[in-house]
Amino acid sequence: MSALVVEALCKSFGGLRAVDDVSFSLGETELLALIGPNGAGKSTCFNMLNGQIQPDVGSIRLYGDEIVGCPPRTVWRMGVGRTFQITATFSSMTVMENVQMALLSHHRRLRALLPFAGGQYRDEAMALLDRVGMASQAGRACGTLAYGDLKRLELAIALANEPRVLLMDEPTAGMAPRERLQLMRLTADIVRDKGVSVLFTEHDMDVVFGHADRILVMNRGRLVAAGSPAEVRANTEVQAIYLGS
Numbered sequence: 736m737s738a739l740v741v742e743a744l745c746k747s748f749g750g751l752r753a754v755d756d757v758s759f760s761l762g763e764t765e766l767l768a769l770i771g772p773n774g775a776g777k778s779t780c781f782n783m784l785n786g787q788i789q790p791d792v793g794s795i796r797l798y799g800d801e802i803v804g805c806p807p808r809t810v811w812r813m814g815v816g817r818t819f820q821i822t823a824t825f826s827s828m829t830v831m832e833n834v835q836m837a838l839l840s841h842h843r844r845l846r847a848l849l850p851f852a853g854g855q856y857r858d859e860a861m862a863l864l865d866r867v868g869m870a871s872q873a874g875r876a877c878g879t880l881a882y883g884d885l886k887r888l889e890l891a892i893a894l895a896n897e898p899r900v901l902l903m904d905e906p907t908a909g910m911a912p913r914e915r916l917q918l919m920r921l922t923a924d925i926v927r928d929k930g931v932s933v934l935f936t937e938h939d940m941d942v943v944f945g946h947a948d949r950i951l952v953m954n955r956g957r958l959v960a961a962g963s964p965a966e967v968r969a970n971t972e973v974q975a976i977y978l979g980s
């Protein structure tokens with residue numbers, strides 16, 4: 736079964752068709768890349784997938800359930816998580832406290848209002864930090880973390896919500912090339928063992944072609960190619976877009 740099925744999605748801003756009749760599916764535990772030049776419509780797609788903006792027409796089903804028409808909070812609760820380009824951690828809190836906060840908010844959504852008491856979800860938080868290779872930094876204040884470590888912490892925070900689908904908008908932006916490949920390798924491992932499906936945008940073509948299971952290519956609002964890295968690399972329309980001809 737597909738995790739997400741997107742059909743005939745359209746969004747215009749004034750006269751501009753930012754997303755024009757886009758259809759695709761995201762397979763279960765798939766790592767799917769969405770690429771394309773600036774202004775192609777990638778972020779607009781992401782914003783519709785998490786309910787931040789509503790499409791003019793089209794359908795987005797998460798394991799069969801329609802999410803078009805649902806506000807972001809509902810879409811999040813249904814299991815669509817998102818990491819952001821701008822880091823959203825609390826800088827004066829420790830690494831551990833940030834993950835505990837995320838777990839608390841997740842469990843609050845699942846059950847009634849839980850009071851916050853220090854120490855809650857420590858083992859669960861530590862397991863997540865361990866999973867992203869951050870256990871040794873659990874006691875550090877987030878504000879003192881290196882950029883690459885902050886990105887791994889963000890991944891742990893996103894996972895605290897037990898998403899079924901995780902949207903990652905340029906997860907490796909601002910990282911050194913070696914760190915980028917490490918973060919994507921870690922993401923690919925987690926996708927497989929936690930059963931999460933990931934859609935990500937990325938500028939670094941080494942990351943995209945080295946790690947994505949499949950690649951979607953957008954240009955001027957339209958989906959112009961979809962396939963395996965080898966298929967997309969051989970696509971003449973894609974080559975033309977990236978060579979600017």
Ligand code: ADP
Pocket residue numbers: 748751753771772773774775776777778779780
């Ligand atoms: P990408 O993420 O691929 O760079 P975007 O989805 O951000 O592309 O943008 C697609 C097009 O839609 C661009 O031409 C952009 O200027 C336009 N656009 C995006 N958001 C808005 C908005 N809120 N209002 C008007 N135009 C927008």
Ligand code: MG
Pocket residue numbers: 777778779
């Ligand atoms: Mg964008």
